[in-house]
Amino acid sequence: MKILFMGTPDFALFTLSALVEAGENVVGVVTQPDKPKGRGYALLPSPVKVYALEKNIPVFQPATLKNHAFDDTLATLAPDVIVVAAYGKILPGEVLRYPRYGTINVHGSLLPAYRGAAPMQRAILNGESETGITIMQMDEGLDTGDMLLSERVEIGENDNFETIHDKLGACGAKLMLTALDRLRAGTLTPEKQDASKATYAAKIEKEDCLIPFGDAARAVHDRVRALSPVPLAFTHTPDGKLLKIVESRVSRVPVPENTAPGTVVALDGAVTVACGDGAIDVLRVLPEGKGKMSAADYIRGRRLSIGDRLS
Secondary structure (H helix, E strand, O other): OEEEEEEOOHHHHHHHHHHHHOOOEEEEEEOOOOEEEOOOOEEEOOHHHHHHHHOOOOEEOOOOOOOOOOHHHHHHHOOOEEEEEOOOOOOOHHHHOOOOOOEEEEEOOOOOOOEEOOHHHHHHHOOOOEEEEEEEEOOOOOOOOOEEEEEEEEOOOOOOHHHHHHHHHHHHHHHHHHHHHHHHHOOOOOEOOOHHHOOEEOOOOHHHHEOOOOOEHHHHHHHHHHOOOOOOEEEEOOOOOEEEEEEEEEOOOOOOOOOOOOEEEEEOOOEEEEOOEOEEEEEEEEEOOOOOEEHHHHHHHHOOOOOOEOO
């Protein structure tokens, strides 16, 4: 079975490498065009492109797939199935329907919950205790296609975006291999999504990253871990400096009555900050103009005082 793979970031690499290592016939890889990064704006290839070139798999980086721009390439490769994992572009109907087995996607949630661009971050931010992977048959809607396989993944109290990303990446790769085996055997059973239970996971915007200390400590901690290691939740110090929070935990330190949210209430190896209910211990930070450091090092360098308020 000839497979055309479409994907771009590290999450996609889990599935592509699993396909290659399992001996699947990957006839080509479609990934996003190289993007400028760093001060010199050097064009850098995606992780998927780097891996594909190492494995001598043909790589295609079309600027668009719309208006039949990709038809000639599809006809040349003649894939039996297209496998998609975090490609990053909308696939038009003529691409989705070209292979005889259609187009199969690895989605980082238990559909129909968390359709959209940021299912992992939104699940953590919302305090979910579990998420998962859905292998789905793609259609022209936003993650609306039939579900083929799914598997649940626990979200631990201190899991962050990075740890859940890696857990789901590994789970998705394993589940895709199972889906392809069942596809060949004719034992995949598509299941319609219940649209009445659908929720949407919008992409993370800057305003999502500002820490609302008026929320309960659990919700503040969830926001910090949902956005770590990138793009990172942030606040401002009393002198107006940007302070990004890399790691936190729900604190056991008692908060005096009538303490304003955002107030530093303890500095004992961590920066303990009052919230609307309870407090969080800030364990690692990224101060403006500095590198990541422990809260203890930040306390020594910045000389924060109890009673200071983060805004």
